């Protein structure tokens with residue numbers, strides 16, 4: 001049976017510092033947390049009742065097995081995951097520093113996720129209503145070719161293509177390459193989710209920054225549409241401020257929900273999972289339906305995504321905080 005959504009990307013372990021206001025080097029202890037943005041989206045879609053598969057490669061090691069178990073226990077089809085006997089699961093040590101910035105130290109030289117080859121793709125899982133990917137597997141070969149092949153096959157199979165770049169500057173050799181690579185994907189994308197910071201990054205030096213911020217974001221969205229008229233739906237998230245969205249004929253502006261946010265890790269992934277879920281529930285996971293549906297239905301989908309994103313910030317970690325429908329209803333009732 002074709003899946004509703006197939007997510008392809010990196011799955012890795014985040015080791016999160018147990019003390020605040022330190023660098024990774026200063027931290028005394030770390031707690032293990034499953035991570036990887038496209039994998040988080042897959043778990044989010046599964047918790048919300050979707051039929052979802054995750055494609056990616058981890059190490060044939062205890063961390064890789066832990067990731068597979070975490071995803072499959074959440075209801076994700078992990079039959080297409082690959083396990084490298086040679087390379088280890090990628091690890092990322094993360095801490096929050098005094099200035100509020102996160103400090104990262106990656107162990108992936110290379111990590112198994114980077115060694116995912118096109119031959120290892122599970123073609124059956126690319127027969128799907130929607131295909132979602134990010135930019136991290138586009139950094140190195142062979143995972144770059146694998147991601148591009150999967151995108152092409154999914155598109156040939158008629159899938160709606162969803163992309164969240166999830167920029168991690170520390171992983172790229174240069175920011176120019178990151179910018180160019182992300183922009184290169186956009187002609188193939190139907191549904192684009194970027195954060196406000198990513199929109200600034202994509203237009204660095206091309207668009208003047210403007211005050212208020214939302215004015216800049218609207219201008220950025222218009223510019224994106226001019227450059228890539230194929231983008232059926234563009235959504236720009238702005239953390240606690242909420243989000244903006246646009247389809248060719250309509251613009252939407254949504255305030256963030258007031259919640260007691262304790263950890264924003266995975267908010268964007270929860271948001272994407274919510275968006276794909278609501279579109280699925282409204283039978284809008286096709287390019288045609290997304291392009292033609294009444295704007296009220298898009299508003300409904302983005303509103304639901306906004307709720308899932310907000311909920312995700314109320315608990316620690318990404319995967320543990322992704323909600324079910326029942327949890328969302330109880331929280332927002």
Ligand code: ADP
Pocket residue numbers: 195196236237238239240241242243256257258259261264266267268269271305306307308309310311313
């Ligand atoms: P990313 O994690 O990709 O950087 P954002 O930080 O923009 O994405 O957050 C994604 C969405 O999650 C926001 O548009 C909003 O709906 C929700 N969100 C994030 N942070 C908060 C917060 N502090 N309060 C309420 N909602 C939030």
